[in-house]
Amino acid sequence: MPRQQGLDKVKDSGPSFRSVIPKRRVVLLMAALWVSSFVFASLSSSTIFSVRVVMGLFLGSVTFVFAACACAVLSWVIFLVTRNSHSLRQRSKILLITAPAIISAIAFISLGLSSSRPSARFRDFFEMRLPASTEVSSMDGTCGIDGVIWVFSCKTTRADLDAILNRGKYTIEPDNKGEAYWSGRIASRTGAKWQVTTPYVIYVSRKDRAERRIFASQTDSSCIFVYCSFSHGL
DSSP, X not given: OHXXXXXXHHHHTOOOXXXXXXXXXXXXXXXXXXXXXXXXXXXXXXXXHHHHHHHHXXXXXXXXXXXXXXXXXXXXXXXXXXXXXXXXXXXXXXXXXXXXXXXXXXHHHHHHHHHTSHHHHHHHHHSSOOOTTOEEEEEEEEEOSXXXXXXXXXXXXXXXXXXXXXXXXXXXXXXXXXXXXXXXXXXXXXXXXXOOOSSEEEEEEEXXXXXXXXXXXXXXXXXXEEEEOSTTOO
C-alpha cells in the first residue's frame, strides 16, 4: 500500500520529460548541435578542405560532447522548474527546455562564420584591428598539432604599415634566403600557392612563442602578413 501511494505521488507530480520533449525532437536537436559544432571547428581551423574535415570531425565531436552535456543539464533544470507550471503553455515549455541546444547551435555557426572572416583572423593573430585603409585580398592558413600558420595578402598605405610596425615592435630582418625560398615555405605550410613579390623588405616580431612576418613590397602597396607558431618558425 505505501508503495502504491508512492507511485501515485510520482504520477501526480507532473508530466515526464519524454512526454514533453519526444525522443524524435531530442535526436533532431542533438543532430543540429553536432552539425553546428562541426561547422564551428572546421571553419575556425583551416582553409584546407581535408584539414577542415578532419578537424571538424575531431574537434567538432569534442565540442559537441561538452555542449551536449551542458545543454542536457540546463534543459533538465528548466524542465523541473516549469514542470508543474500552469501559467505556461505547452509550446512555451518546449521552447524554454530546448532553448539551450538551439542557442548553442546558432552560436557555434555564428562564431564559425565570424571567425573565418579575414578581418577577424587578422585581429586574432596580429592582436590589432585592420586599419581602415588596409584590405585583405586573400587568406590561407591551417592549425595542426605542431603549430599554426596563417597568411594574409593585403593592400595598405605606408602610414598604416608604419603604425602596424610600431605597435607590433617589428624589426627589419636581412634576407639571405630569397623570394623562391619564402614562397616555397609559405606554400608548403598552407597548402596554397603564394608568391612573394620582389623587391621587398622583411619585418619580424617574435613574442608569445610565435613569429609574425611582414613581406612589404617596395614597388607598390602590397604586403604579405604571416603568423607562424611552429617551433622553427616559417
